[in-house]
Amino acid sequence: MSNTTNIMLAGVGGQGILLASEVISKAALKEGFDVKKSEVHGMAQRGGSVVSNVTYGEKVYSPLIAKGEADLLLGFEPLEALRWGYYLKSDGAIITNTQRIDPLPVAAGKIEYPDNVIDRLKTIGQQVISFDALQLARDLGNQRVVNTILIGKFANFSDISNGSFKEIIAENVPPKTVELNLKAFEVGNEQE
């Protein structure tokens, strides 16, 4: 357990979370780590809360991260990062997209979206990095690369080489979008 790295990805169905966790897992495998990745699909692939676990290290047993055991939380949407924040270790880090996506009850005007989500995340993570990945993706001309931008930022924190990430990204995105995704990875990578 102590020699593994536990990454939790949380966001909203349709944001590319499953592809992102696939890329991180395969990059870790490429680096020679043992890897386990787990998520639940079925209900709620569109618009529901989605969470995926990636664990890598010399030898991994559990495919499921328990509460309080995540080293890093990669948030695709601030509210979802806050919802799953209690899985983080006390010295864990949070990287989150600031793109807000309203859940249906909020969209329908029945409940308010909570205030100061990023500030509240700062009380959870030892280090919290937040930026608008959607805006960066739009600047690149395609709002679908939010996930690759987040992977780029995550790469700064991991012991997986950028080379491995890039190779895996190139193998796993649609051929036409390889260049765009590699650019998106770099944009995330260079993000302060």
Added chain:
Amino acid sequence: MAEELLLSGNEAIARGAYEAGVRVATAYPGTPSTEILENIVDYKEDIYCQWSPNEKVAMEVAIGAAFGGVRTLVAMKHVGLNVAADPFMTLSYTGVRGGLVIVTADDPSMHSSQNEQDNRHYARFAKVPMLEPSDSQEAKDFVGYALDISEEFDTPVILRVTTRISHAKTVVEPAKREEQPVPEEFEKDPEKFVMVPANARKRHPIVEDRLEKISQYGEEASINQVEKNSHQLGVITSGISYNYVKEVFSGASILKLGLSYPLPKQKIKNFAKQVDKIYVIEELDPFLENQIKAMGIEVIGKDKLPAIYEFNTKIIRDSLLEEQEELEVEPVEDLPPRPPALCPGCPHRGVFYTLNKLGVAVTGDIGCYALGVVPPLSAMDTVVCMGASVGNAFGMELALGDKIKGDIVGVIGDSTFMHSGITGLIDIMYNKGASTIVILDNRITAMTGHQENPVTGKTLMDEETVCIDLAELSTALGVKEENVRTIDPYHLKATNNAIKEELAKDEISIVVAQRSCALLKSVDFKEPYYVDSDKCKDCGQCLDLGCPAIVKEDGKAKINDYLCTGCGVCTQVCSFDAIVREGDNDE
């Protein structure tokens, strides 16, 4: 050494079927089992594979193939085995000829299921052996292993996985396919294959004897592994729990049961003698625990560990270790929930909106459209199992008679109607019911991720095939032609009128609400709509549709142009013509 792959348990099972020389594979899709056949189809040159209308038929086809003498796999989710239980129980008596592995994918925690049944009981119930892999490598290897046991002991074998095996990806080393011979002809043997009472009576002792032999086999088989460590603590476990045990009790001795039914009793007794204290760690029911306790061995299990929901390391630690771990970070309470919703452009939305407005009772079924229960649509009152809505509607009519006459609708999807709704309809016909059934025909099995079915005109192996017409089928079963209507659920008025008119009739009616799933690749999205803020009176009517593309911002309705499919249903509920799109004014 072949290159290591990162495979989900389901992908690994497909790979295992390929490597073990399987020639026939059948299934009905159901989470978490669906991807097994979706990946076997990659090997369609070597393995014939099909979606069957339901699990019972899938099982029956698989049984035929195994009787014919080839290696066969049939896959289903846990509740699917309930549907297939009838042929399965007798299959235990006949045994097989070619190896037959039955994959049951259980769903602890009910991530996408209506109950949490522990299908290990089926192994005991039917007296067939069961293997439980703990990761993808084992999931792959155990398919071949199960087929070997199946052929050696002339028995079907259950391969029991859970969501955390099916949908977790772990490292797998692939191998080559080993071809198995195909018999020249079917070798007749009615005493073995024809289960009339006289023959079945002779088979039952064979079943009991077989179970004893497999139990003996399990004593020596390397699939039941002892990891010798500390003598202070021993853990008996199987399946996914093994991984949690390895993390939490790294120093303990472990008996890992890969062949978890029938139990290797002597091996368990020997293990028990070598350790001071024994934990039995298993998700859901005390399946191993009760059998081990019945052997007179003292163990700690469900008196401390939960018998509901899936495990993780924290649950095991908190249940069994003295000192409780304090959570450093508490979950944040009172966050807005993010419930799943029918997709933007979903054709079911129009039907549920209409049913809600009509205020009728609705018996529902299993599929995407079960989301019709979620506010603001809130238009579903029962969901029991695949196909139940049709029978449930008729039963409610029988119970309440005139009090519910014209006030109850059964809804069912196209694939689900094919699965087991059709027999419910036959029952209503035969017993002179007058129910109104709405078939939500979105031209695909949508919930599990778009599998072909008998109404889509395509097979799993992507071949063209017959396309069953639901309206014609209904009339063929005896529903009067004038009581069978096909409507487009994007048209609210037509939907409302059709359902209302059919409800008023004192005869059985079928309304086929036909419109392709908005996520089908063949569906083109139209120009998105927007809200003309000058015309919008902020009445909130459009929000009653529960469309994820319509949001409330600063008190006004707004349409998210990225999500909007241009279906136009919302334009029909707006009393002020405030929902428009570019070009509308030019017309």
